[in-house]
Amino acid sequence: MEESYTTAIRLHGVTKQFDGASAPAVDALDLEVPAGSIVALIGPSGCGKTTTLRMINRLIEPTSGRIEINGVDALEQPAVELRRDIGYVIQQVGLFPHRTIAQNIATVPRTLGWDNDRIRERTAGLVELVGLDHAMLDRYPDELSGGQQQRVGVARALAADPPVLLMDEPFGAVDPIVRGSLQNELMDLQQQVHKTIVLVTHDIDEALKLADRIALMNVGGVLEQFASPDELLRDPANEFVERFVGEDRVMKRLQLATVADLPFHQGPVVAASATPVEAREVMRASGSAWVGLTDRGAFLGWVHGPDVHDDGPLTDAPRSLPAAQVGRDSTLRRAMEIIMTSRTSVAVVDDGGRFGGVITLEQIRAGLDQGPEVIAA
């Protein structure tokens, strides 16, 4: 029973053979979804990712195999009861057009027989959680934009606080800008609710961004690789995975990792009150043509070596300021962009308003260098 705390959903040898189809849609699939994590099912069309998702809440009945949800055999209990414990979000949202937003969100709680006060309280809380205005509650779905409807879809799925959430291309029908913000909202939401989420997508970038683990499936419901986003990019199991994740794997890894993941250091930096001799020593030791000046935690700018003169304080020398700085939560891709456009070839880290250190290309390379083949690629 101890395992049930760590593995929320366990698929064992799950197979779906549709009537009249020559090959199974899903073939003896084993998959374990850790509790409180987001697992993305991804692959080309015909890979059985949606079929797999729909077998978890038994909208499609498996031909054979076992599905366990929080230690309970999903195939043993009545399907309608199973589904009330599993949130379900689909691409077209599927809100009930004849019900108001409040009534839509209350669907499962009402089915479960909650009293009106509890439903009202819960609905109000959910609307806030997904970032909608209370004025929306009395509207009909057709009065809302696509992005708002999808937020309601998520609120409705979370209404009875189910431990598991199934999402089938949840952001596939909205424009890229809305999609980006809905993805960010989902990640923020997940920080608060810690659901076990299985998400079907055809967008590798969405999977890399949202998922803790990615199940990459191939036509016929074959699992090609089940790994963390970074592992998938760093160490693709085979040529299919390599082709699916794309040629720019290094850039994608840089997009996933943040500055905080790197052991960035102080760099060739001295206090503004330091002597020119000290400044030149720092530059020589680090092999840098530039020296940075700091004053009580603030970064003042870079001074070029030849501008450092013995006959005055360092602050007399002309300084060039970095065009932009990175924060601890900036992606390494952003850091690299800044390095590329910087005259000094380093990115300055702004650590909550204070000088946090610098990042160089060498450090980024070293950070990526946990799988040597990536650098070779």
Added chain:
Amino acid sequence: MIPVLAQSAQPFFRWSYLIDEWDQIQAALLQHLQLTVLSVAAGLVLSAMLAATALRYRWTTTPITSFTGILYTLPSVALFALLAPVFGTQAVATAVIPLTMFTLLILVTNIIAGFQSVPGPVKDAANGMGLTPTARVLTVELPLASPLILAGIRIATVSTIGLVTVAGIIGQGGLGRLIFDGLNRRFDTPTIIGAVFSILLALLMDALLLAASRAATPWTRRARA
């Protein structure tokens, strides 16, 4: 040639008839309404069963809609005439059976179209949230099908009001009886009363049913600004 226009010694419309024969007019109006409501109600029950069968067993859809289509093509006068010797001219069944048969095409078609208009994702979401099939049909699909079903009821009601007058040839038919009575007696006043009242009745019922269906489907009138 019968010189119909020649014998116009009497006035075109005799107003006193309205007052003198008001009881008879009222009775005709009431019978008209009864025959209409009875026929549409019976048609609705039958259509619901036929449509349910068609929606459940796909292969029955074509036979069912073809069958109701054939019923609709039958001449109404011929049907009243055929049933009169069977049930008797004064039996309600003689009027109601053909009238019911004529409602089936529009009602079955609209009920089927109504349920087919329910978006697939809405049904998928309903199933995914653990609604039982009965709850899904009654609380999600039926309300969403209702605009088309109510439109069908409206058309069926209005066209039945028109057809009831035809039943006047067998001595029933509410206001139709006034029309035929007047025609037979070459007396225009009851004919005009029957015609005008049946037209007014049709317009009134249409307006009432439209108002009722709009009140029942508030979500259809609000859309994104």
